[in-house]
Amino acid sequence: MCFVSEQLTPATAMHYPWQDTQWTSLLAQVEQQRIPHALILGGPKHTGKYQFALTLxxxxxxxxxxxxxxxxxxxxxxxxxxxxxxxxxxxxxxDEGKAIRIDSVRALGEFASKTSQQGGWKVVIIYPAESMNQNSSNALLKNLEEPGPNTLLLLVCHEPARLSATVKSRCRIVKFPVPTITQSRPWLSQVVGQDQDIKQLLDFAEGRPLLALQLIETDLLERRHAFEGMLDDLAAHRTTPLLVAEKLVVKKPVANDPVVTVDWLYSRVSSDIRSGQGAISSRLMFRYLDRLIQAKKLLQSSANPNVQLLWEELLLNWQLLFVTR
Ligand SMILES: [Zn+2]
Incomplete structure (x- = not known):
């Protein structure tokens, strides 16, 4: 467990409890003065890597x-x-979701080449590192090859696979996997309250505690429940794919972005496969997952598909999974 001294004040950045292992290991390297000059803090979004970088x-x-x-x-x-x-x-x-501009990486170069103003370390946090385009990555390489003394680069990255191989080869990768429910439950129940269904929240958030928190703080949880209700009604033949598709597209009761809704459907099918619930044949369910991946790609493409028709087809096939043969 992480040691928290009573002398610490709220002005101390603190990593999350499920990051104790990574913290202990890096702290030992700091104290033994063998911390690498560049680290990739890599792992899925909404697990607290930026907070970890700030703490370090x-x-x-x-x-x-x-x-x-x-x-x-x-x-x-x-x-x-x-x-x-x-x-x-x-x-x-x-802006969030946009690329990190090459000017910003050049500013990093100037920062790294100057001596420290306060006489100690200099630290750079790049977030999220996969937002660097090819030019920005190339500009960064020079700093990775010739790091100034007492300079630490922290590349916080949700998708290390999207970083260039040369950038990766010059950094040490520290992995931040999705925490287990045992690791995140105490923190989450303390933050959101004991009366919440923590397991379901974490299921909806695919185990990512900060996303679970976001579900509570927005009305996403309610919307997610509404969508689950629609899927249950379809499975039990209490409604039709046409009606639900129309509702999804016209009234948008679930999510404005159909890609998010497809993700939710994907996560529901995966969870049903894991728990052995739902369909007669898991082979059919896996085939259905493939179909959802295709649908997501189509929605993200520039093909501009007819979303209502797409939903009618996806929901009809969802309902067919529950037909007894
Ligand atoms: Zn201090």
Whole structure:
């Protein structure tokens, strides 16, 4: 378990409890002064990797760490929490979902080549690192090849497979898998309250605790329940694929983006396969999963498909999974 000293203040960034193993290992490397100059913190979205990067960055910059963590009260810590530390650079896209521009990576080059303003480490957080396009990646390579002294680059990455092979070969990869329910349950039930169905929340969020939290904080959970209800009604022949498809497209009671709804359907079928529920034949269910992958690709393409027709077909085939042969 992570050690949290009473002397720590709320101004100390703190990683999540399911990241103890990664923290312990990296902290040992920091304390033995053998931390690599570039790390890829890689793993699925919504598992808290950015928070981990911040915790490590503050630890590197703090003047007098306590129990392995930043103290939260020195000048450096105050600069970090005020988002104003001259030796901490965050390289982010201008808008979420957009590419990280080459100008930002060039600014990183200047930052890395200067000496530290506060006399300690310099830390760069690139988030999310897969948002760098080819040009930005190439610009980054120079910094990875000739790192300045006491400079740490943290590439926070949801999809390491999308990083260029050369970038990956110059970094140490630290993996952040989806935590087990045993790891995330105590934290989640503390944050959202004991009365929530934690297992179902984590199921809906595919085990990712921060997504589970987001489901509660928005009305996504309600929408997800409504969609599950529609699927149950179809399976029990209480409604028809045509009616549900029309409802999904016209009233949009579930999600505005049909890709999200296809993801939910995919996750429902996968969960039914795992629990052995639902269809007569898991072979048919696997075939149906393939169909959902195709549908998602079609929706993401520029083909501009007729969404209502697509839903009619997907839902009809969902219903057919429950026909007794
Ligand atoms: Zn401090």
């Amino acid at each position: 960055a503050q630890r590197m910059l703090c003047e007098s760490p306590v129990g392995g963590y930043a103290c939260g009260s020195c000048k450096q810590c105050h600069l970090v929490t005020a988002n104003n530390h001259p030796d901490l650079l965050k390289v982010l896209p201008e």
